[in-house]
Amino acid sequence: MKKSIVWALALCLVFALSACGKKEEAAAPAPAPSNGAATGAGSAASADLKLVASNFKFDQAEYKVKKGQDIKVSLENKEGMHGVEIKGLNVKLDGNTKSATFKAEKEGTYDIICTIPCGSGHINMKSKLIVES
Incomplete structure (x- = not known):
């Protein structure tokens, strides 16, 4: 009886840790500037923001964007399976939704978190989006 419980727990642990296993993307989003900032000339009306997760x-x-811009945010999973939520902006990307568009209407700092449990470091997988004037 104890042996089967140990095997069941070991199997559950393997499945939990494999949630961050490698997965190749069929088509990667277009490259963004290396600093992750929104692109565009002067006060452009729209910008691309690429989040790369490992x-x-x-x-x-x-990541920094300008207030008033329409932002197209995309997610690239370099290593593991990840999803993204930008708290306070109603932006969620997961395994099926690779990009979304939103308007950066209010200045401030917004938390970016991983939404797919990806292993032991998942709880610390965070970043910030800064909307500046």
């Missing part, structure tokens, strides 16, 4: 981290601690 195991337990995003490629940047913070």
Whole structure:
């Protein structure tokens, strides 16, 4: 009896840790500037924001965009399976939704979190979006 419980727990642990296993994307989003900032000339009306996720981290601690811009945010999973939520802006990306568009109407700092449990470092997988004037 104890042996089967141990095997069941071990199997559950393997499944939980494999949630961050590698998965190749069929088509990667278009490259963005290396600093993750929104692109455009002067006070452009729209910008692209690319979030690159690997195991337990995003490629940047913070991303900056300009207030008033329409932002197209995309998610690239470099390593593991991840989803993204930008708290306070109603932006959610998961395994099926790779990009979304929103308007950065209010200045401030917004939390970016991983929404797909990806292993032991999942709880610390955070970044910031800063909307500045």
